[in-house]
Amino acid sequence: MSDSDDDIPQLSAATLAALQEFYTEERDGLVQSTAPVDKYSVGAVEEDWRMSQFWYSDETATRLVEEVIHEAGKGGRIACLSAPSVYQKLKQGVVEGSDGVSAVVLEYDRRFATYGQEFIFYDYNEPLALPEDVAPQSFDVVLADPPYLSEECLNKVAQTVKYLAKGKVLLCTGAIMEEHAENLMGLKICSFLPKHNKNLANEFRCFTNYPSNLMS
Numbered sequence: 001m002s003d004s005d006d007d008i009p010q011l012s013a014a015t016l017a018a019l020q021e022f023y024t025e026e027r028d029g030l031v032q033s034t035a036p037v038d039k040y041s042v043g044a045v046e047e048d049w050r051m052s053q054f055w056y057s058d059e060t061a062t063r064l065v066e067e068v069i070h071e072a073g074k075g076g077r078i079a080c081l082s083a084p085s086v087y088q089k090l091k092q093g094v095v096e097g098s099d100g101v102s103a104v105v106l107e108y109d110r111r112f113a114t115y116g117q118e119f120i121f122y123d124y125n126e127p128l129a130l131p132e133d134v135a136p137q138s139f140d141v142v143l144a145d146p147p148y149l150s151e152e153c154l155n156k157v158a159q160t161v162k163y164l165a166k167g168k169v170l171l172c173t174g175a176i177m178e179e180h181a182e183n184l185m186g187l188k189i190c191s192f193l194p195k196h197n198k199n200l201a202n203e204f205r206c207f208t209n210y211p212s213n214l215m216s
Contacts, residue, residue, distance in 0.1 A: 038092070039114060039115075040088045040089075040091040040092045041088065041092070042055050042056070042058065042061060042085045042088050042089060042197075044088065045084065045109070045111050045112060045114075047197075047198075053109070053147075054196045054197070054198060054200060055084075055085040055196065055197050055198075056083075056085045056086065056089075056194060056195065056196055056197070057195040057196060057197055058089070059195065060194045060195045060196070061085050061086055061088070061089035062089055062094075062095060063192065063214075064083075064086050064089075064143065064170070064172070064194070064206075065086060065089045065090045065095045065098065066095055066096075067170065067212065067213060067214055068086070068090070068101075068141045068143055068170065069090070069095060069096075069097040069098060069100070069101055070097070070213065071140070071141045071168050071170075071210070071212075072101050072140040072141045072168075073101075073140065074097070074100040074101070075100065075101070076100075076101045076102075076140035076141065077101070077102050077103070077104075077138065077139045077140050077141075078090070078101055078102070078103040078104075078139060078140065078141050078142075078143065079103070079104055079106060079139040079141070079142045079143070079164050079165075080103060080104065080105045080106065080143050081106045081122065081142060081143065081144040081145070081157065081160060081161065081164070082106065082107060082108070082122070082124070082144060082145045082146060082147055082157075083105070083143050083144065083145040083172065084105050084107055084109075084112055086143055086145075087103055087104075087105035087115075087118075090103050091103065091115075103118065104118045104119070104120055105118060105119055105120070106120045106121075106122035106160075107119065107120075107121070107122055108121070108122055108123050108124075108147070120134065122160070124146065124147065124153060124156045124157050124160070125156065127156040127157065127159035127160040127163075128159060128160065128163060130160075130163070134164070136163050136164070137163075137164070137165065137166045138164065138166070139164045139165055139166060140166055140167075140168060141165075141168045141169075141170060142161050142164045142165040142168070142169050142170070143170045143171075143172070144157055144160075144161050144169070144170070144171050144172070145171075145172045145173065146171075146173055149173065149174040149176060149177060149202065151177075151180050154173070154177055154180055154181065154184060155184065158184045158185050161185065162185070167209075167210070168208070168209065168210050169185060169187065169208065169209045169210075170206060170207070170208050170212070170214075171185070171187055171206065171207040171208070172194050172204060172205075172206050172207075173204065173205070173207070174202045174203065174204055174205070175189075175202075175203040175204065175205045176202070176203075178205070178207070181207045182207075185209060186209050187207035187208060187209050188207060188208060188209070188215075189205050189206075189207050190205065190206040190207065190208060190212055190214035190215050191214070191215060191216060192205075192206050192214035192215075193205065194206055
């Protein structure tokens, strides 16, 4: 994917310095592998900030999973669009009700193909280039986290969301996208503040098109 670097969610100065130190140590062979055994653990696939990947904190991922499970209902289908850490938390089975729903993860990063048939390759630049077996309006809830903070990216992601969603949409993105999210998909900002494992300089928020528990 290509986009302006200005559109990539920005790390704080302290976090960026720590990340650069980690990469230096990794290059010099000083970092030992601590990969989780559970392939669904957040971090089983390391985030790559060069692809604008920033995983949610455990608390945020859990809260978002609780939300989509509640809204999808028993037997519901959930699409995690560019939100692999939410998909992973759901598949861990640690959130009540997770065994009563099904989920897929739509991602550009083919490392997530380890999740088999629940992985759908997704390039936002081709918003409707989806497999034939992905039927329109076939997901009870679509949770989307566009990789870039730009109107161009959100415009294209919105096309995918509208194709997938029966109705309920949960968008997680920068607060600066509030007006565009409302104009494009009728989404309202929630009071819940999503957090990431690495501190981001950008303010992130959640937006929904239904009366969400995240509103309060």
